[in-house]
Amino acid sequence: MDDKHLNNWFNSRKERRRLLDVDSLLSKILEKDVSVLSTSITILESTRTDDRLLAKNLIKACLPYSGKSVRIGITGVPGVGKSTFIEAFGNILLKQGKRLAVLAIDPSSEFSGGSILGDKTRMENLSQQENVFIRPSPAGKTLGGVAQKTRESILLCEAAGFDVILIETVGVGQSETMVHSMVDFFLLLMLSGAGDELQGIKRGIMEMADSLVITKADGDNLTKAKAASREYQNAMHLFPPNPNGWIPKSFTCSSQTGENIPKVAEIIDSFVLHTKTNGWFEKKRHQQDQFWFHETLKELLLNDFFSNPSVQEQIQSEEQKIDEGSVTSFQAAENLFTNFINKRNGTNI
Numbered sequence: 331m332d333d334k335h336l337n338n339w340f341n342s343r344k345e346r347r348r349l350l351d352v353d354s355l356l357s358k359i360l361e362k363d364v365s366v367l368s369t370s371i372t373i374l375e376s377t378r379t380d381d382r383l384l385a386k387n388l389i390k391a392c393l394p395y396s397g398k399s400v401r402i403g404i405t406g407v408p409g410v411g412k413s414t415f416i417e418a419f420g421n422i423l424l425k426q427g428k429r430l431a432v433l434a435i436d437p438s439s440e441f442s443g444g445s446i447l448g449d450k451t452r453m454e455n456l457s458q459q460e461n462v463f464i465r466p467s468p469a470g471k472t473l474g475g476v477a478q479k480t481r482e483s484i485l486l487c488e489a490a491g492f493d494v495i496l497i498e499t500v501g502v503g504q505s506e507t508m509v510h511s512m513v514d515f516f517l518l519l520m521l522s523g524a525g526d527e528l529q530g531i532k533r534g535i536m537e538m539a540d541s542l543v544i545t546k547a548d549g550d551n552l553t554k555a556k557a558a559s560r561e562y563q564n565a566m567h568l569f570p571p572n573p574n575g576w577i578p579k580s581f582t583c584s585s586q587t588g589e590n591i592p593k594v595a596e597i598i599d600s601f602v603l604h605t606k607t608n609g610w611f612e613k614k615r616h617q618q619d620q621f622w623f624h625e626t627l628k629e630l631l632l633n634d635f636f637s638n639p640s641v642q643e644q645i646q647s648e649e650q651k652i653d654e655g656s657v658t659s660f661q662a663a664e665n666l667f668t669n670f671i672n673k674r675n676g677t678n679i
Contacts, residue, residue, distance in 0.1 A: 350384065356391045359490045362429075364463050367490045371465055374479040374486070389482050392489035397615070399431075399488045400602055403509040405499040405535065406519030411545045411585055412498050415519060417456040418585040422595050423494055429461040431492040433483055435499055463492065481512045481622060510538045511621050514611065515598050518542045522551060522558035536562070537569050540578055541597050547582035547589065555582045574610035576601055641670055 350373070358366035374385045406412050416432060423430050432453070457464050465483065484495050499509050510516050518539035536542065542562050547555035563580035572578070579597055583590035605611040635641060648662035657665070 352384065352387045352391050355388055356489075359392065359486060360395060362491050364490070367463065367486060368465065370486055371467075371479070371483050374482050375467065385479075385482070389485055392485050396485040396488035399484075399493055399495050400515065400598065401484060401495045401497070401513040402598065403497045403499065403506075403513035403516045404519065405506050405509065405517070406545070407521065410519045410521050412519060413453055414585040415543075415545060415583070415591075416496060416498060417453045418588060418591045419594055420453070420456045420459075420462060420496070422592050424459055424461060426595070428493040429463075429491060430456075430494050430496065431463045431487040431490075432456075432465070432496045432498065433480055433487070434464065434466045435480065435497070463487065463490070480509075484512065506535050506538060511618055514605075514614065515540050515601055517594070517598075519545050520558070520562065521545065522547075522554040536566060539566075540576060540601055541594070542566070542578060542580040543590075543594065544580070544582045546584065546586075548584040548587050552582075558582075574605050574614070575608055576604055635670065638670070640673065641666065644669060 350369070355366060355370050355373075359370060370385075370388060373381045373388070376382065376385070404412055404416060413434075420430050420432070453464060456462055467480065467483070480497060484497075487495050497509055497513060499506060506516075516538050518535055518541070520542060522544050542559075544555045544559045544562070547559075559580050559582050566578050566580060581590055581593065583594065585591065602611065605614070644666050648657070648666055651657045652659055652662050
């Protein structure tokens with residue numbers, strides 16, 4: 331590409347960005363324009379100062395149009411078949427006339443930061459359907475692999491008229507609490523005969539699950555899957571009762587044969603009816619709003635702290651002292667924080 335064409339490309343790109351304002355983005359999102367929805371989520375994920383401001387205003391504008399979907403979290407150990415299950419389950423939802431958004435958190439490399447982002451490949455048939463939006467997001471370095479802007483992306487998808495929002499987690503046992511705090515229904519996929527060493531995460535996650543499904547219940551694995559389902563159902567009866575009054579269900583399914591996939595949709599519908607009738611559905615969403623208020627506040631405080639130039643300088647100084655053995659890690663952290671507070675008190679208060 332020569333300089334002239336390169337300049338034209340940069341100028342046209344700059345012009346497109348200039349035209350990205352809240353009103354134009356909002357109108358296209360409300361018109362169910364998935365390309366603009368995708369662009370808007372990209373803006374959400376951006377670290378540019380102007381993009382962050384635009385994203386904040388866009389979220390505020392979309393808020394009155396959000397909240398009407400059913401938010402479903404889907405998790406399970408790697409290899410359980412989450413993407414295959416979502417494709418089979420998604421097709422059931424489409425047959426019911428629903429519009430489906432899938433926000434898939436993709437694992438990022440700890441070393442390079444690279445991400446596979448292959449969910450559209452794994453859900454090839456589903457991704458080609460008209461009323462489906464699949465957005466893989468790199469997990470990055472956020473807690474447990476949960477993409478930082480997933481919750482805001484949910485609000486944008488709801489404003490775009492999607493009836494069901496599926497959030498697929500990395501499934502490594504750390505992100506489930508964060509996903510549980512942003513969904514209405516939490517679905518746990520399990521394997522039969524995988525061994526406790528593979529499913530060591532199961533106790534804590536099972537207590538959060540609204541339903542537990544043993545996948546790959548077909549062929550020679552069918553008998554083992556049914557036996558595992560009975561064991562898990564018995565185990566769940568030993569857990570403390572849910573405050574929402576819902577009794578979690580355990581059963582088997584096969585994404586290959588389609589066995590019991592419609593049952594998942596039926597159980598989720600029953601759950602939504604049950605929790606909306608007893609008032610828990612809205613109560614839980616209000617609790618989640620409070621949770622994310624505190625999480626966002628923590629994030630803002632941390633960003634403010636670590637972006638302070640004097641803090642950055644002292645971090646390097648304290649790290650050197652730790653290496654030299656003159657202070658412990660705990661002393662260094664306390665020194666750093668105390669100096670930060672003292673400077674704040676002396677200049678701003």
